[in-house]
Amino acid sequence: MPPLPFTPAYPLRTERLDLRPVRHDDFDAIYAYQRRPEVCRYLYWGPHDEAASRASVADKTTRTTLRESGDFLQLAVVVHETGTLVGDVTFFYTSRRHRQGGIGYVFHPEHAGRGYATEAARALLELGFEQLGLHRIQAELDGRNTASAKLLERLGMRREGHLRENEFLDGEWSDEVVYATLAREWRAGRERPSESS
Secondary structure, three states: OOOOOHHHHHHHHHHOEEEEEHHHHHHHHHHHOOHHHHHHHHOOOOOOOOOHHHHHHHHHHHOEOOOOOOOOEEEEEEOOOOOOEEEEEEEEEEEOOOOEEEEEEEOOOOHHHHHHHHHHHHHHHHHHHHHOOOOOOEEEEEEHHHHHHHHHHOOOOOEEEEEEEEEEEOOOOEEEEEEEEHHHHHHHHHOOOOOOO
C-alpha cells in the first residue's frame, strides 16, 4: 500500500477517456445531468436545482487526495477526442486496514451506450487494485437499476447481496444490491480476453 496522503497521477487515462479532478468550470456540464430526474432516479440525491448542483461541484473539486480511511475521490470523465465531460465517478477508500474500496458513477444519458461508464469504472478498479493494493472493491446500487447491474457484471464483479426494502427513497421502499470483486479475481479477469464494453 502506498503511503498517505495519496494523490493519483492525474489524469487517469484509458483508451478513450481522461479521469481528472473536477473543476469549477465543469458546472454547466455536470448540472446538465444532475438536474435530470431520470439520472437521479436510483440515486440518493437529486434532481438538483442550480444552487445544489453548484454546491455539489464545489465539493467535488476538493475530492482529489486520499488522506485516511473514509476519504473518496470524485473525478470528471472527459472524452479525449472531443474534450466533452460525459459524467463523473467516485472512488471510495473505505478501509486502509482491511484494504477495502468502493466505486460509483453518474453519466449523462446522451452519452449512454458507448461503454464510457464501463471504461471509467474499470479505471477505478485498476486504481484500487494496482495502485492502492486493495483486497476487495464493491459497489452498491438500487435493486431496480438493471443497467448498472449489467455494467458491474461486465467488469467481472459478483452479485454478493440483495437487501430487501432497506432504503426509503422518493416515498417508497427500495432494495439495495451489493456487487464486489477481489484483487485475485480482478487479476485473473485481466489475463482473459476482455469482453466488449
